[in-house]
Amino acid sequence: MGDNMSKRLKLISATEAEMEERSFPNPYPDWDQGALTSNSGADVDYNEPLDAEGKISASFQKKVQNKIKDLLQQMEEGLKTTDPHDFSTYTGWTGIALLYLQLHRVSNEASHLQRALDYVKRSMRILNGRKVTFLCGDAGPLAVGAVVHHKLSNTADSKDCLSRLLQLQRSVLTVDSEMPDELLYGRAGYLYALLYINKEIGPGTVDDSTITKVVTAIMESGKNMSAEQKKTDRCPLLYEWHKKQYIGAAHGLAGIFYMLMQPGAKVHSDILSELVRPSIDYVRHKRFRSGNFPSSLSNESDRLVHWCHGAAGVIHMLIMAYQVFKEEKYLKEAAECADVIWQRGLLRKGYGICHGTAGNGYAFLSLYKLTKDKKYLYRACKFAEWCLGYGTHGCRIPDRPYSLFEGTDLQQKRLSRNESLIAQK
């Protein structure tokens, strides 16, 4: 027993060391509901950056706005040294266009929309016809292009982008193609582009029959894989990417199911109940005791808390499942994901969306939107506060600095290209 025990202890400390290695210990106190109710109106700083009424304080807003200005300048400078051929939303020019589009939404400044146009035009000149998704393929620039032109009332240009986007469906709908289904490179990532168009330009801009065809292709692919793996009873929709059954948002089931549950995907409620719900429940059974999720169905180590792999991506599937199926268990597990992200989500990998602290912060925002619980707004602000300390935590330098999904890193500025390549190893 002694031997077993010491083995187990070794295992536990190894896991803890691993967690230490992947994330920083969260230095912030958690949200204190009591401080809000008992000190209402008083000058409290327990829950800073929320004020006594639970609203984001003016001083914090100012701090964020100033930092954005500062970082934009540094990004523009840094972009001069990045890969000129990367047009993607994930790491290239379209991601920068999308950033300016979002800034325009918030600030209403015309110059931001103009910047978005400049960057997306640059992307559209270098499309390569290799990938079809919003994040990594031609669909991203075309969809963002359609939206930017629409906002500028360039109707003909917007329509041109849209028709080019729709032409991509041919390869998406081919049943025996090598096309995966996941969000980054597969059919779900094309569906994202179509739904994005309808959300931004208006319902029906992409007609229902096109959307239904894409959704059907995703469904058929999942049913086939499930039958092939003899899992029809337990998990009627199953997907692989590079021969692995991933769970996370980027390459896995969570990202695909999240897309299928979107109201805009118009999947019939019977189909959702018969095929999507049991498949989600199958994924739920793979959950770790910590509340985190494995990166794939066969992976048993509780390591990654990213948007791409782990709780920070799966939480979005659980939130959608709660909205669609109205069962408390989904909300409960989403809240447990949020607890894991709070504890282990300040990542040493950096500040990006895909596998960084900012992407993890979005999990809190989604849960806040759903529940209106101030705890999640507070946690999102704290993660934002962490990100305001850009470059001061000694995080790793991302593969693609100055990009939407991997984020900038100010250390990059102090290192030559060669030094930074060595530092990445």
Ligand SMILES: [Zn+2]
């Ligand atoms: Zn990632």
